[in-house]
Amino acid sequence: MKKILMVLAISFITLVITACGSTEDNENTNTGSNSNDEVTISHELGETDVLVNPKKVVVFDFGILDTLDALGLEVAGIPKSSTTPDYLEKYSGDDYENVGSLKEPDFEKIAEINPDLIIISGRQASLIDQFEELAPTIHLGVDTTRYMESFKENMNAVGQIFDKQKEIDEELAEIDTLIQELNDKASSTDKNALIILANDDKISAYGANSRFGLIHDVFGVTPVDEGIEASTHGMNVTFEYVKENDPDLLYVIDRSAVVGGESNAKQIVENKLMENTKAYQNDTIYYLNPDYWYLSGGGLISVKEMIKEIDGTLN
Structure with missing residues (x-):
């Protein structure tokens, strides 16, 4: 009789241990998102x-x-x-x-x-x-x-x-801080700016609410011309227009450099007419990285780099 009781007790303990192990396995399996979520x-x-x-x-x-x-x-x-x-x-x-x-x-x-x-x-x-x-x-x-x-x-x-919500929240918080610092810097200067896209021998201007308008809308840099049409492709302008508005800062995005053409924006932009502008004379013509501005805007990496580029022009 004692042997029978001992066998039953051992069997019961074994069942309990097995059940606990099974429960633990299930808990481990269910940690995180199910593949069917x-x-x-x-x-x-x-x-x-x-x-x-x-x-x-x-x-x-x-x-x-x-x-x-x-x-x-x-x-x-x-x-x-x-x-x-x-x-x-x-x-x-x-x-x-x-x-x-x-x-x-x-x-x-x-x-x-x-x-x-x-x-x-x-x-x-x-x-x-x-x-x-x-x-x-x-x-x-x-x-x-x-x-x-x-x-x-x-x-x-x-x-x-x-x-990845935790990681996203951390990244966005860092970006918000960088933008606030950039806004503070932009508001402490009286400099205005013009954004142009150089495409072969043509240029187009971008203002608020446009493809590159976050320089004004988000980063807080004052536009030299409030009347630029909001457009994905920009407002067609001439270098006479640039000279007439005479911005303190001229931001240039070279489209040709990233669509298989030749990178010749500097040669096109820094012409004889432009030599009479403040941006040329003060060496404040900035050629922004077209990888970030033209090809991949709106990414965690690109947005940070865009902030850093504009921040570096306001020193």
Whole structure:
């Protein structure tokens, strides 16, 4: 009888230990997001249910690629047929699929990848129906009329999708601090500025609420001309216009340098007519990095670098 009781006791203890181990295993397994978890993302083109921590992601916005890179997150494919920013050059390598260009996506290649998520922006917006046939698709382009608000919305969407909200909050807090410091510096100077895009031998000006208008709207630098039309492509102007407005600071973005042309903005901008301007005479013509300003604006890395560039011009 004693032997029977001892066997039963040992069996009971074994069952308890096994059950505890099973419970612990389940708790460990359930820590973090389940691979089947979804989050609903609101974006410019609607609402989309997206897997949390998607494994295969195709990205058509270099600002979002910049952000994913900053967070240490991988992607499956990018539009290699378009110019990739130099600081994101690793994504041009063989480890990443080529899904066409920004204007002409390769839908066949995307279908081959069979992604869990596609992220697009303005240039692909009209094609969203075709993208959605292949995978959940969200639009995370920056709205330049409300730059920081839409930038933060995009970053928070990334935080939700990839379970990186803590990191995103920390990054955004740092950016807010840098912007406040830049605003303080801008408000303490009486200098005004003009932003131009140099495209071969033509120039266009950008003011508030435009593609590069955050220099005025967000960073607080006074525009030399309040009447510049808000436009994605800028307002066509001449060097006579620049001379007439005579800004203290002239910011130049060289489009040709990043779209396969020759980088000759300096030669075009610093002409005989411009020699009579304050910006030329005071050596305050600044050639901004087109990787950040033209190709990948709206990323965690690019926005910080844009702040630093403008900050450096106000010393």
